Amino acid sequence: MNEQRSPLLxxxxxxxxxxxxxxxxxxxxxxxxxxxxxxxxxNGAGKTxxxxxxxxxxxxxxxxxxxxxxxxxxxxxxRVARAGIGRTFQLMKPFASMTVNENVLVAAFERTxxxxxxxxxAAEIVERVGLGTWSGxxxxxxxxAGQKHLELARALALEPKLLLxxxxxxxxxxxxxxxxxxxxxxxxxxxxxxxxxxxxxAAVMALSDEIVVLHHGAVLAAGTPEQVTCDDRVIxxxxxEEQLIAEG
Amino acid sequence: xxxxxELWRRIDRNVKILVVVAVVLAVVPFVLSxxxxxxxxxxxxxxxxxxxxxxxxxYAGLFSFGHAAYFGIGAYATAVLQVDYGWSPWxxxxxxxxxxxxxxxxxxxxxxxxxxxxxYFVLTTFAFAEMLRLIFLHWDFVNGAIGLRVPLIRESSWFxxxxxxxxxxxxxxxxxxxxxxLVIVVLLMRSxxxxxxxxIRDNEEAAAAVGVNxxxxxxxxxxxxxxxxxxxxxxxxxxxxxxxxxxxxxxxxSIQILLPAIIGGMGTMWGPLIGAFLLxxxxxxxxxxxxxxxxxxxxxxxxxxxxxxxxxxxLVAIIMFLPKGVYGSISDRVTARRQRRQHEEAVT
Numbered sequence: 321m322n323e324q325r326s327p328l329l330x331x332x333x334x335x336x337x338x339x340x341x342x343x344x345x346x347x348x349x350x351x352x353x354x355x356x357x358x359x360x361x362x363n364g365a366g367k368t369x370x371x372x373x374x375x376x377x378x379x380x381x382x383x384x385x386x387x388x389x390x391x392x393x394x395x396x397x398x399r400v401a402r403a404g405i406g407r408t409f410q411l412m413k414p415f416a417s418m419t420v421n422e423n424v425l426v427a428a429f430e431r432t433x434x435x436x437x438x439x440x441x442a443a444e445i446v447e448r449v450g451l452g453t454w455s456g457x458x459x460x461x462x463x464x465a466g467q468k469h470l471e472l473a474r475a476l477a478l479e480p481k482l483l484l485x486x487x488x489x490x491x492x493x494x495x496x497x498x499x500x501x502x503x504x505x506x507x508x509x510x511x512x513x514x515x516x517x518x519x520x521x522a523a524v525m526a527l528s529d530e531i532v533v534l535h536h537g538a539v540l541a542a543g544t545p546e547q548v549t550c551d552d553r554v555i556x557x558x559x560x561e562e563q564l565i566a567e568g
Numbered sequence: 569x570x571x572x573x574e575l576w577r578r579i580d581r582n583v584k585i586l587v588v589v590a591v592v593l594a595v596v597p598f599v600l601s602x603x604x605x606x607x608x609x610x611x612x613x614x615x616x617x618x619x620x621x622x623x624x625x626x627y628a629g630l631f632s633f634g635h636a637a638y639f640g641i642g643a644y645a646t647a648v649l650q651v652d653y654g655w656s657p658w659x660x661x662x663x664x665x666x667x668x669x670x671x672x673x674x675x676x677x678x679x680x681x682x683x684x685x686x687x688y689f690v691l692t693t694f695a696f697a698e699m700l701r702l703i704f705l706h707w708d709f710v711n712g713a714i715g716l717r718v719p720l721i722r723e724s725s726w727f728x729x730x731x732x733x734x735x736x737x738x739x740x741x742x743x744x745x746x747x748x749x750l751v752i753v754v755l756l757m758r759s760x761x762x763x764x765x766x767x768i769r770d771n772e773e774a775a776a777a778v779g780v781n782x783x784x785x786x787x788x789x790x791x792x793x794x795x796x797x798x799x800x801x802x803x804x805x806x807x808x809x810x811x812x813x814x815x816x817x818x819x820x821x822s823i824q825i826l827l828p829a830i831i832g833g834m835g836t837m838w839g840p841l842i843g844a845f846l847l848x849x850x851x852x853x854x855x856x857x858x859x860x861x862x863x864x865x866x867x868x869x870x871x872x873x874x875x876x877x878x879x880x881x882x883l884v885a886i887i888m889f890l891p892k893g894v895y896g897s898i899s900d901r902v903t904a905r906r907q908r909r910q911h912e913e914a915v916t
Contacts, residue, residue, distance in 0.1 A: 375777065397776035406777075413774035415767045417835075426767045427778035429760045438760075453914040457907050478778055 327386075328353040328482055328513045329405075334373055334383035343369040344380070345538045349515075351482065351530075356504070356514045358524045361534035367517040368410060370534070371484055374515075375407045376400035388481060402430065406480030408471035410487045410517075416460030420451050423459045423470055427477035442477060449473045450499065464491045472500075476507070483507070485516040489523050501526055525549075533557075582754050582837050589841070590747055597736040609739050609807065611848045616746040617800040618828035618840035619753060624793035625826065626835035627757065628786060629769030630676075634693035635797050635825045637675075637700050638668040640816030642798025643805040644704065647716040657729040661802040665795040671696075672794025673787050680783055694822070701817035715812025718805065729806045742803055746841075749796050753837065756792075765789050769835075797825070831886055833896025842895045854878045 329351040336344040344366045351357045359367050372378040374385055376397040384393040392400055401407075406427075415423050424442035432438050446455050449469045454462060459470055468488055475483055485504075489497055501523055508514060518524050524531065524545075531548040533540040541551045548554055576584070593612070600608055617639065625631045645664030649655035675696045684692050704710055724731045731737030756762045764785045767775040772782050805811045815821070832843025854875040861869050890897040 377773065396781075397773070398779050398781045401777055401779035409774065409777070413771040413777075415770035415774065417766065417770050418763075422763065426763050426775070426780070429763060430779040433760055435758070435760070453911065455914075456910045458903075474774075474778055 326353055327351060328388060329374065329515065330386045331370070331374065332384050332386065334370075334380045334385065336369055336373060336378060336380050343537050344373070345536075347383070347534070347537070347539055349532050349539065349542070351513060351515050354508070354511060354513055355529040356508055356516065356527050357530040357532065358528040359515065359517045359532045359534055360519075360521075360524060361540075365534040366537040367534055368486060369537075371407065371486055371515075371517060374400075375405060375484055401478060401480075404479075404481035405484060406475035406478040406482070407484040408468075408475050408486055408488055410490070412464070412467040412471055414459035414462065414467055414470055416458065418459055419456050420459050420462065420466075420470060420473075421446055421455045424473045424477045427474045430477075431479050445473050445477050449476070449503065465493065465496065468492055469500075472503075481513060483512055483514045483516075485514060485518075487517055487519060489518060489520045497523060580754070580758065585838070586747075586750055586754060589750075590743075593743055593746075594740075597739050602734065605734075605736070605739060607849060607852055609742055611844050612739070612742045612746045613800055613803060613807075614824060614828050614848055615841045615844035616742065616749050617797055617825045618832070618844055619746070619749045620793050620796035620800070621825050622829040622834060622836075622840045623753060623756075623796070624789050626829060626839070627753075627762070627769065628765050628789035628793075629835075630786065630790060631690050632693040632793075632822075633690045633819075633826070634695070634697035634822050635793075636817045636819065636821035637693070637697040638672055638794040638797035639801040639804070639821055639825065640697070640700055640704070640813075641668040641671055641794075642801025643811045643816045644710055644716075644801075645798070646802040647718075647805050647811050648710060651716050651719060656727055657802055657806050658727070661799055664798040664802055668798035668801075669791040669795035673791040676787055676790035677783075680786055694819070697817055697819070697822055701813045704813040704817060713812065715810060715815070716805075718809040720809075729803075738803075738807055742807075745799050745803060749799075750837075750841075752792070752796070757837070761785060761788060800825075827883070829893075831883065831893055833893030833899070836893070836896050836899060839893050839895040843893065846894065850882065851875075851879060 327350045329349075331347055331349040334344055334347045335342070347366070347370060349357070349359070349370070359370065361367055369378065373380045376392070376395050376399065379394040384391055386392070387403060387405065390403070392403060395403070415426060418426070421439070421442050424445055425438055428438040428442045428445075432441070443455065446452060449472055451466060451469050451473060454466055459467070462470060468491055472485070472488055489500060492500060497520065504514065504527060516527070528545055530542065531545055532542045533548060533551075533554050535557050540557055541548050541554045543551070596608055597605060617635070621632060621635050642661065642664035645667055646657050646660030649660040649663060650657055675692075679689055679692050705713055710716065718730070721728055721730055724735060724737060726737070729741060757766075764775065764780045765788070767778075767780060768782045768785055776782055801816065808815075828843030828847050829840040830843070831847055832841065833839025857865070858869070858875040886894070892900060
């Protein structure tokens with residue numbers, strides 16, 4: 321079903337090791353245009369490394385990253401961002417000395433040099449992610465959940481074609497998760513493709529069109545949520561482990 | 569009249585302060601004269617140099633312990649062109665600014681390219697200044713250790729940036745330079761480039777993730793800071809009529825440039841200016857006290873270096889009790905209070 325859609329991003333046979341430790345081994349991931357793809361896997365499976373390879377913070381040892389018809393392998397992070405890939409960081413990285421609005425303004429400046437226009441857009445996005453009441457506060461003083469929202473707001477202001485979301489739901493109260501899930505659906509409806517790393521399985525199931533399972537740095541399985549959850553290897557290697565622990 | 573008032577209300581707060589500061593400082597020479605005018609000139613010179621340093625160290629977060637390099641390049645470029653070729657110091661100033669800007673960008677590029685951070689970056693800036701000092705010390709073309717002297721023309725001339733003793737000329741030249749630097753800082757920090765520079769300081773990785781090229785904007789800040797610092801070097805040579813490698817490139821110069829900004833508040837608009845207003849008179853006071861102490865302090869007389877110790881102790885006290893500088897600490901408190909109120913209003 322998904323094969324007809326052209327991929328916006330494809331990671332092709334990417335490997336990466338750190339000082340002999342193999343973080344990614346021959347990883348292939350295809351992110352179809354307009355869909356939400358989730359990467360799941362236990363801690364240390366290589367999810368964040370994969371993100372950093374795509375976003376340009378890390379150069380892969382082998383393989384290549386194709387985005388929107390071009391090869392972006394090894395591009396520096398700022399060029400990848402300008403090409404249309406926005407990202408959030410798992411450990412939040414606010415511009416701590418600036419207000420919430422100004423944080424988003426920096427990103428909005430990427431699309432327009434006019435200050436008034438960029439400010440208006442930043443204020444609108446801050447409102448949209450639910451940070452309206454915090455707009456004039458210093459970003460460094462926001463609570464964790466607020467900083468998570470700010471990460472998302474900044475990435476959105478870039479007007480990306482592809483959003484890389486690294487655990488945007490971690491640290492957010494279960495009662496507030498639905499708001500973020502709804503927001504991500506809205507963003508998808510606006511035509512933005514997403515690749516997300518997430519531990520909150522309920523959200524992964526609710527949002528994803530495709531799921532890629534990483535295990536020990538290699539792709540264990542990929543497919544629709546139904547396919548993946550029925551896959552014996554996945555149950556054994558990942559879900560099964562948790563079940564055994566839960567039952568044991 | 570109401571239209572003027574309306575216009576005034578819409579102007580940025582820092583621009584308003586700048587206009588008021590400019591008017592007040594322009595009137596000062598009609599009140600002061602003689603040696604107090606000299607103190608005024610030094611205050612403005614170091615306010616200007618510290619503001620230029622603040623651009624790189626405060627806003628861009630690239631702490632420099634070697635701004636003497638840019639200062640010295642400005643002083644020597646003017647001196648050589650004036651003494652050997654008869655150029656106007658104004659032209660020499662432009663050449664010096666260009667050379668210092670290029671030197672700052674090249675040395676900055678090397679540091680960033682090889683990822684020197686923190687203490688290593690600071691030491692590199694120091695090393696570059698020392699390197700220039702040693703080169704000039706042994707370079708016959710610039711008269712080596714002997715240095716260069718301003719050719720005296722014995723008349724007041726704006727073209728030659730030379731005025732008779734007691735004239736207000738020097739004061740207005742350095743005031744114009746200070747205002748130029750402040751205007752550049754105000755405009756830059758409101759612009760896209762200014763936001764990028766601060767974003768990179770706050771978090772380089774996050775800035776790159778929204779499309780900001782960190783290398784480009786760090787070099788922008790460094791180059792501009794270097795060029796503006798060179799302007800002060802030009803003025804210094806014209807004002808004291810003399811330059812040699814130690815006066816141009818010595819570590820003492822780097823320290824004098826950075827202290828007002830640290831005392832006043834790094835990364836703030838008005839910190840360097842306030843710092844210079846506190847430090848320069850304080851320095852005059854302590855050194856004057858040692859030269860001619862009052863009766864009850866007569867044991868101080870002739871103890872060279874003691875003034876520097878008093879000075880140092882005062883600095884330690886200021887840094888201990890106002891770690892973000894005089895202006896920085898106060899403005900932080902005001903901002904925090906305003907934000908708390910705004911947030912409470914927004915929530916209710």
